[in-house]
Amino acid sequence: MNNDLELINNYQKEMTLLNQSIALLEWDQLTYMPSKGVGSRSEQISLLSNLIHKKMISNELFTSLNALKKQKLSNKNGLMVKKLYKEVSKSRKLPEEYIKELSKITSLAYNAWELARKENRFKKFQPYLEKIVKLKKQECKYINEPGHEYNSLLDQYEEGMTVERLKPIFFKLEKNLIDLLNKIKESGNYRKQKKSMLKQHFSIEKQRKLCDDVAKRMRLLSSFSRLDLTTHPFSEKIGVDDVRMVTGFRESPLFSFESTMHEAGHALYELNLPEEDAYNILGKVPSLGIHESQARFWANIIGQSSSFWKFYFPIFKKEFNLKGDFNQWFKEINYVKPSLVRIESDELTYCLHIILRFELELGLIEGSIKVSDLPKLWSKKMKELLGIVPRNDKDGVLQDVHWSGGSFGYFPTYAIGTIYSSQLYKQLLKERPLVEEKIRKGNFNEIILWLDKKIYKVGNKSTADEIIKKACREGLNPKVFTDYLIKKYSELYEI
């Protein structure tokens, strides 16, 4: 028996179990916790996070990892040691003092962001964001990935991704999206488009029923998953066979349904990761980009497709007693219109919102942009990318929570995942040409089996980039996504 191997496996298992416990504490906080429970809750989460961090940077773990690096191990164990060593080394690069300061400032910044948003005044948030940016620049120095300083942040969410690689990809993506958007905007269909069916009445109770229905069709059975309600949709893996999805209702009657599919996409991935690696680093999702690809694959590529609505439209029409035909419905589902708020934007303009944030983050980390200039630059870039300008900070620079938590380098993964999702679908159609027929019957089993083989069961044994390369025979390619959009929206807008 290899003692070092046993030790690192125990460490990984304990960290996983603590993370799952935190996931439950968070899930409960956002679903069932009485409001006054919040004080104890933040102390509980903070203690468990601290215990994980202590384990991660413990000398005992590091010593065993170093010993194992010199040993002859099986391929799988060798890979596990390599991956864990990288993660541990990165954590050890950040001084205790730095972590405490970041944690302190982000907790204050969250409250400041909420208040600033409520009062619609960026100035209230600005001093906190300035401190966070300063700390994040410091973090890049500690981590010190090769190349652009921002790589140290990006790599935390999307292993192996670099500014050098991403910049030209986003540049191409931006150009193609704006071209397509302009063509659409010039079309007659765009000028006369309006929502009539989506303005009809959709009872909450029936919305809920259809959310349950689609989750079940996606094989998320109640023995290992739940769907609850809150304001902001999310999903959390609580245990090996226990995943929680949360959706909610918004003005758009499709919000709950689409977000259920989005969270169900995440949930399917988490549930089907390789069980034998449930308690070690190889059983994790390899990057946020690929995680997001699963959500967007289901909610957008499938959930906004005509095959899908061939199945669901008659059900919706009957349940909600809708007036109007399939063609009108499908147009409204895929209504393109530049809008101010990222999470309410359409499939086409979504990535432009991401590119805006990526460019601002790069500038902040490089030092070419000052925090105080953000509202002004936000408007300028919105004008350039989407042709519209927010009238206030709330619908502009204050709309996302991410920066208040210090999550720089996170936004790009949304666009990466979106591109991946289109690449996966293209490949799926190649390998399973009859899949759209099945979708038209509300049968997703073949898709799930395919994703299981190509994505889920790989776990973290390959990087996201390697998984996509192997599955789709090429790495991140924005052209596949824009080609998909061009085909779909040219038909819809007759351009």
Place this chain on the structure above:
Amino acid sequence: MNNDLELINNYQKEMTLLNQSIALLEWDQLTYMPSKGVGSRSEQISLLSNLIHKKMISNELFTSLNALKKQKLSNKNGLMVKKLYKEVSKSRKLPEEYIKELSKITSLAYNAWELARKENRFKKFQPYLEKIVKLKKQECKYINEPGHEYNSLLDQYEEGMTVERLKPIFFKLEKNLIDLLNKIKESGNYRKQKKSMLKQHFSIEKQRKLCDDVAKRMRLLSSFSRLDLTTHPFSEKIGVDDVRMVTGFRESPLFSFESTMHEAGHALYELNLPEEDAYNILGKVPSLGIHESQARFWANIIGQSSSFWKFYFPIFKKEFNLKGDFNQWFKEINYVKPSLVRIESDELTYCLHIILRFELELGLIEGSIKVSDLPKLWSKKMKELLGIVPRNDKDGVLQDVHWSGGSFGYFPTYAIGTIYSSQLYKQLLKERPLVEEKIRKGNFNEIILWLDKKIYKVGNKSTADEIIKKACREGLNPKVFTDYLIKKYSELYEI
């Protein structure tokens, strides 16, 4: 700044936060967790329990406690050190190996108990219980409280309580209860008693509404508490201002209502413990007996009183469209009849079920009773105490979960709490003579304020015994309880 004091306070806070996290993991397991989550859940709970245990027996904590014992401290800190030292010393007496073995066997025993119950065969459970009894005898040797060996178990749940003190109390209680029961059984009212109103229809939805209503009247507002549904009622404190009650529906239409009051009694106590001691040993409930006294005070003494039903009967009558009058209703609420299952037994016979278990536990620990003889002895004692005999193990020796978990010395606290509850009510009436008028109006505020002062706010600064002595001017006195029963049931049965 006293470093040792800071250290022991940090330890206590971390152990409390870990315990609260476990409480949430348990609550979730019994309410919302998908069934397949159970595997990960037991690993999560086991890890956190282990972390607490490691903290409890850590040399660092023990060294600081020993240092503090020699220092001049404030009265309060001195008391905290004394109490914590006692608890820590006790934990340190149990070898690691012993704890692992007990944890292993109880986890197997729980499954064996469930199976044995399902198949109605004590023999399936017997070998596990034999091992548990052997380990518990071992535990008594490790702990080694003075006097009877069983004291080492009893003291864990009811600090300071001994067999020497409890035996004559239970002897007196048994005699008086059997006398009263026999008198009732000979009465004409007993012979002709029957349930008619409780056999009518009580819709689940309205039961739920009334459960919410009574919890709210007991000041358990939704900002710091919840009431959920499951099969076995329980309550858990999840955070300083966060307590969860769980009730359920059974054949008796009053089960959900009574168990809500029972759990609400526990919940009120937990919520109103001294906040300044939320994270140290002085902020805990001092014993299970006094905890139970709060539950039984509300569910039995108040919840089965005529004053209480003067308020609630008209509401019940209206909600459930009941046929029959108050007198009949009140009789049915307080229907006395020896029955086989403890948790379904009436207020009068309940403690006889406890005495039976106490006597069997004593015999097992003393070695005068063999586990294999339990079913036979159970029937013999049931005959002696209640005049009835179970026809199978399921309704007899297999009915309670406690022994499968190694909880010996726990049952007596139910009877202790029952006696305490009657003593508290007697004293309350002396000090607040108008309280029954308030109860008749559904107003419990004065009671809660009184309990807050006498019980809740003391926290663990006194033992249960000291609290009751101070509040009621005498310690545990079974006569107060039997006097209360004699008065109430003499009227009801006209004896």
